[in-house]
Amino acid sequence: MINRFKRLLIGRPMKSAEIEGEKLSxxxxxxxxxxxxxxxxxxxTEQILIVLMVAGFTAVWYSIPISIAVLGLxxxxxxxxxxxxxxxxxxxGAYIVAKDNLGVSSGLLAGGSLLIDxxxxxxxxSSAGTDAITSAFPSLHDHRVLIALMMILFLTIMNLRGITESASVLAIPVYLFVAAIFLLILSGVIKYATGGIHADVPEIGTVVNxxxxxxxxxxxxxxxxxxxGVxxxxxxxxxxRKPADxxxxxxxxxxxxxxxxxxxxxxxxxYWYGIKPNPKETVVSQIAAITFGRGIFYYIIQGITALILFLAANTAYAAFPLLAFMLAKDKYMPNMFMVRGDRLGFSNGIIVLGLFSAVLVIASKGETENLIPLYAVGVFIxxxxxxLGMMVYWLKRRPPRWGSRFLVNTIGMLTTLVITLIFIFTKFSQVWLVFLFLPVVIFIFYYIHQHYMNTxxxxxINVQTDQPHLKGSTIVVPVAGITRVVMNSLSYALSLTDNVVAVYVGFDDxxxxxxxxxxEEWNPGVRLITLRSSYRSIIKPLLKFIDTIEWKTAETDHITVLIPQFITKHWWQHILHNQTSLLLRAYLFNQKHVVIATVPYRLQR
Structure with a gap:
């Protein structure tokens, strides 16, 4: 049933040979x-206006030179x-460039920042998309967190179906959004040029005290x-698709x-419309309402805007798993991020991205402005x-025409560095969490890497000198009674060696x-050792007995603890039985240098 549901959600498994078909045009x-x-x-634009309104409506003309400066960057x-x-x-991207040219620490700083971003x-x-919906339908404003979580779930499932399939579905709203914004801009410019707008706005150059x-x-x-996202x-x-570059x-x-x-x-x-930021209505919503009125075109633009804001998250679903794969390949993230799923995508990265972003939405209560400063500083680092890494690259290698390339990257580095510092100094109260979280992430990277190196x-092994050591075998079978489960386990144990001992723990004489x-009546051909437990614990007497066997035979025998276990036909029946075998296995894994095996016996009803 679970497998059928999985197939319904993400589709049939794909062969590894189909990977080329998953490349993007x-x-x-x-x-x-x-x-x-x-x-x-x-x-x-709305984020610019929100800041400028602190100085009053007269300051909104500064949004134009500021927008031009953003275009230059x-x-x-x-x-x-x-x-x-x-x-x-x-x-x-930045992870590889920084790691190769500035060192591992810089690379991990770039990689960690991008993962956070x-x-x-x-x-x-998802939060911004929810704002667009609630601008058109204010009654939904109190449900914005739930709406955002539903869209994150949708995007996670779509990307688990494969990047090509998700691209085919998601390309339509993206291009509809581009067409809608161009239509809005063109209609707005025409309306302004023909005198259809009579907003009282401050002229560019007006003095603001x-x-x-x-x-x-x-x-x-x-x-x-x-x-x-650039x-x-x-x-x-x-x-x-090739040629990829x-x-x-x-x-x-x-x-x-x-x-x-x-x-x-x-x-x-x-600027021309004299738009003021409104917590209940976005700037694009206000522009569309003035340009088209609150008719069919307004709701089409709002619907498409909400959709593209939701689907903007798909950029992260394409980039996060790939970056996590590269970090995992370098042993700085868990190996699970290198595994391709049924649809040839890095499904573990997709799932982790969806889960953690959902937590962020819940923690921020769906308020976009609370997240944008963190969002921006995370990418400008x-x-x-x-x-800076590319500058070092050109200086070291000096290929033909490297000077102009070095200049471009120098201007880029200085500009983005200035922006990063501006973010830190002007919005430190909103972005300080990044400077706590990033060192923790980098520490985790190093800890994971050290673990993999130690492992x-x-x-x-040295293939020239290291060889397997031949030993005998002693098998210990814990038993709780005389049942078919025990008989099945003893039969298996005797097929491996004659040196088998059964152990029973009792609570009274x-x-x-x-x-x-x-x-003795059954006489299965296996010696039974009985142990008395004064404190009604099965685990401790067994562990003490295994210690004794280990001390006597460790040099000559491999010691195997063979745990009998019956498997119920239905999953819910499992909870009706005690879990002594699971508990014993957990203790042995953590405390003993012995081989642990389970012999299942499946119940038919």
Whole structure:
């Protein structure tokens, strides 16, 4: 039943040879890997306006030069990551670049920051999508956490079905969103140009008395949240069809062009329309309502915007498992992240991403603004490390025309470093958790790596000198009575060796005598040892007996504890019986250097 339900959810298992069919074309990759960046136009401008409103409505004209500055940074990042794609075509982005050129610690800092960023991507996207829905339907505002969790569950299941299938489904709303925003921008510009807008807005250049450089920098850093997701393409190059690097570079350019046009378009309309941030209604919702009225076009744009904000999380579902795979391959994350699931995706990474992002949504109560500063600083740290790593790469290797490439990465590094510092100084009260969490993550990386190295040292053999030691075998069979389960276990034990001993633990002399008499009548050809337990514990007398056997025969025999166990026909019947065999196995695993085996006997009804 469970297997049928699994097949219904994620589909049939795929052969390993089908992996090439799971690679993405440019159009599908743009939908999967750019949804995060493209969707940020729905809240990037709003984050700028929220900060500027502290200085009053007169300060909203600053949103235009700030938006232009954000576009300049976007241009630098696109050029920089395009170089990274061709230099590191195997993918991995900031983690690989920093690790190879700046050292392991820098690489882990970049990798840990990106993992946190991808978790926040899912949480922010689902929360922002919920905001778009509640803007159109205010009665749903109190249910925003539940709505966000339902969408995270949907995306998790879709990605477990495979990246190609999820891309085919999710590409449609992504391109509908791009078309809808372009339609909104075009209609809004026409309405403004023809005099259809009569908003009383401050002219660009108007003096604002209580504005400060600190406030402007804070607004700029908030607007840079629109650039999150730009790095996803360079991280996921292995997901592209061949030639992967060229297709990835082309996708990056397309993403940057669309993002730049949509972002500046929304910022201009927000200024021309005199939009003020509203906790109950997004900026895009207000623009659409003024442009089209609250008719069919308004609800179409709101529906598509909500959908793309939800689906922006899909960028993380494509990039997080791949980054986790690379860290696991380098022994900094558990090996389970290297395992491909039935649909050839890294399903463990997908599931972990879904679970942790759901926890973040619940913890933040679905409030997007509480997550965006953490979200943005988590990605600008890898931005900076990636650019610095590429600078070191050009200086060390100095290929033809390396000077211009070095200059691009230098400008990128300095710019993203400044943004990172602005985030830290202007929003420290909101982002300080990152600086507690990142060292913990890096410590965990090192701890996992040390464990794998220690394990390898202890398991490694010298094929020239190390050979198996030939020993005899002593089998100990704990018995609770004379049953078919015990008979089945003794039959198996005797097929392996003649040196078999059965052990019975009794709580009183009468019970022990009764067991010895029955055993003698049955006479299975195996010696019975009876032990008395004064404290009604079966485990401790058995462990003491095994200690004695171990001390006497460890040099000459392998000691095996063969545990009889019956298996009920139905899972619920299992809870009707005591779990002594499970408890005994757990104790032996943790405390004894013996072989532990279970002989199952299956009940038929």
């Amino acid at each position: 440019k159009l599908k990759a743009l939908a999967v890997l750019s949804s995060d960046a493209l969707s940020s136009v729905a809240y990037g 976007l241009f630098i990042l696109i050029l920089s990551y395009r170089q990274t794609i061709f230099t590191y075509p195997a993918g991995g 991808y978790l926040l991507t899912v949480a922010v996207s 209580n504005i400060s450089l600190f406030l402007l920098l804070k607004a700029f850093s908030s607007g840079c949240s629109a650039l999150t 790095e996803a393409v360079s991280n996921a190059i292995p997901n592209f 060229r297709n990835a570079a082309a996708t990056l350019i397309m993403m940057g062009s669309l993002l730049g046009i949509m972002f500046i378009g929304i910022s201009l309309l927000a 890898p931005f900076t490390l990636s650019q 390898a040292d202890q398991l490694r 009468e019970g022990i005598e009764r067991m010895e008499k029955k055993w």
